[in-house]
C-alpha cells in the first residue's frame with residue numbers, strides 16, 4: 001500500500017499527467033518542434049514526458065525515457081547540484097545551470113538546463129526541464145581559452161615586442177616584453193605614436209613601409225632604429241601585418257612583431273667594414289689583381305685595368321682570361337689554373353700577357369684559390385716586371401761601363417806609349433822626306449784623333465788620381481761658359497745663366513768636373529747647327545745637394561737614341577767618339593752624384609746632381 005505522503009505525490013503526478021493531457025495541443029508543438037531537449041518531471045523527479053530532441057540526445061526511446069528518474073540522467077558528482085536546483089524549481093523558482101548528462105550508452109555531454117515549475121490551480125505539479133547541448137560550445141570556449149592562454153604565454157615570454165597600432169599609428173596594445181627590450185612599462189607607451197620612438201633618420205623609411213602595408217593590405221618587413229627608455233638606440237626588424245575587417249575589408253589595426261637585431265646589424269656592419277678594407281687594399285694594391293671564375297674575369301682592380309690598357313674596368317670585366325694571355329702561355333695558364341682550382345697556391349711565374357690593344361708585356365703571375373660572391377674563384381696577382389727589368393738593364397749597363405772604363409784606361413796607357421814613339425818617328429820622316437805631304441797630313445790628323453780618344457778615355461775613373469778640393473761651383477761654371485762661348489757665338493748660340501747664388505762650394509776634382517760641363521755644353525752646341533739658346537741654371541736640392549741644369553733648344557733625341565746615350569762609343573755624329581756622356585757619368589758618379597737626361601724635338605735638358613759642401617745666397 002502507498003503511504004499517505006506517497007499518495008499525495010502520486011496524486012500530484014496524476015494532476016501533472018492530467019495537466020499535460022489538457023494542454024496536450026500546446027505542449028505537442030512546443031515539444032516536437034523544439035531543437036532543445038525538453039523533459040517534464042513530476043515533483044519526485046520522475047520523467048513523465050520527453051521530446052524527440054531529448055530522446056535523440058540521450059539515446060533513449062520514448063518508452064525508455066518515461067521510465068527515467070532524475071538521478072539516472074546525471075553523473076554522481078552532479079546529482080547534488082541538480083537536486084538542489086530541482087528543489088528550488090519545486091519551490092517556484094526558475095534555476096538555470098550548466099551540468100553534465102549521461103546518455104544511454106554512457107557518453108557524457110555538457111548541458112545547460114533551465115527548470116521551469118508547472119503550476120496547476122496554484123499548485124506546483126511538476127517541472128519542465130529545457131536542456132541545451134553546450135558540448136560544442138564548451139569545446140569551442142575551451143579551445144579559445146587555450147589559444148588565449150597560449151597567446152598570453154607567447155606574448156609574455158618571447159623576446160620580440162608585439163605592438164598593435166591603430167590607423168593613426170597610436171599604440172593600442174604592446175606585449176609585456178616591451179619592458180625587457182625597450183625599458184618601457186607597456187602602460188607608459190599606450191596611445192603614444194609608434195613612430196615617435198623611431199630614430200629621426202629612419203622615421204621617413206618607417207613611415208613609408210607602414211603606409212605600404214596600409215595601401216597594399218599586405219604584410220611588410222622593415223629595419224630601423226628605435227630609442228629605448230634610457231636613450232640608447234636599438235636596431236630592430238619589424239614585421240607588420242594588417243588586421244582586416246571581415247565585413248568592410250578595411251584595415252583596422254597593424255600588428256608589428258619587433259625584434260632586436262642590433263647584434264646582427266653590428267656583425268653585418270663589421271663584415272661590411274672588413275670587406276671594404278679588403279676591397280680598398282686590393283683596389284690600391286701596386287700589383288694588378290683579377291678575380292676570375294673558371295676563365296671569366298669577375299673583378300679587376302684599378303692597377304689591373306691600367307696595366308692591360310683598359311680605359312675603365314668595364315672594358316675588361318667578363319672577358320675571358322685567354323684574351324689577356326699570349327697564346328704561347330695559354331697551355332701553362334690552363335695547367336696552373338687547374339692547380340688553383342684544386343686548392344693550390346701557385347708561385348709567381350713570368351708570363352707574356354696581352355694588353356687590350358694587342359701589344360704584349362711581361363709580368364709575373366700568381367694564383368690563389370678564393371671565394372668570391374659565394375662561389376669558388378681564383379685570385380690572380382699580376383706583377384708588372386717592366387720597371388724591374390729596366391732597372392736590371394741599367395745595372396748591367398753600369399756594370400758594363402765600369403768594366404769598359406777600366407779596360408779603356410788600361411788600353412789607353414798601353415797604346416799611348418807606342419803612339420808617342422810612332423808620332424816622333426813620323427815627325428822625323430816628315431822633315432827628312434817631304435815627297436808626299438798630304439799623306440803625312442792625313443796620318444797626322446788620324447793620329448791626333450787617336451790621341452784625343454785616348455786622352456778622353458784616360459779621364460775615366462782612376463780614384464787615386466782624383467784631387468778633391470773645395471771649389472766654388474758658380475766660378476767653375478762661369479769659367480766653362482767662357483771656354484765654350486767663342487764656339488757658341490760662331491754657331492749663333494746664346495748662353496744664359498741663372499745663378500742665384502754668390503757662393504756654392506762643392507768638393508770635387510776641378511778639372512774632371514770642368515770636363516763634364518764642357519762635354520755637356522759641347523753636345524748642346526753640336527745639337528744646334530742653326531743656332532739657339534743654352535740655359536745653365538743652378539738650384540739647391542734638399543739641404544745637401546745641388547742641381548745644375550743644361551737646357552738647349554737643339555734637335556733633341558728620339559727615345560731609341562736617348563735610351564742608348566751613355567753607352568761606350570755610342571754616337572750619332574760622323575766624327576763623334578761616343579765617349580763624352582759615358583765619361584761624364586762616370587766622373588759625376590765618382591763625385592757621389594748622378595746625371596739625368598730628358599729630350600724631345602724641342603731640345604734636351606741635362607741635370608747634374610752633386611753633393612754640396614756649403615751654400616751662400618746673394
Ligand code: ADP
Nearest residue numbers: 523524527556571572576577578579580581604
Ligand atoms: P758624341 O758627342 O761624341 O757623339 P756623347 O757621348 O757626347 O758622344 O754623346 C752621345 C750622343 O748623344 C750624341 O752622339 C748625340 O746623339 C746624343 N746627344 C748628346 N747630347 C745631346 C744634345 N744636347 N742634344 C742632342 N743629342 C745629344
Ligand code: MG
Nearest residue numbers: 519523580581
Ligand atoms: Mg759629345
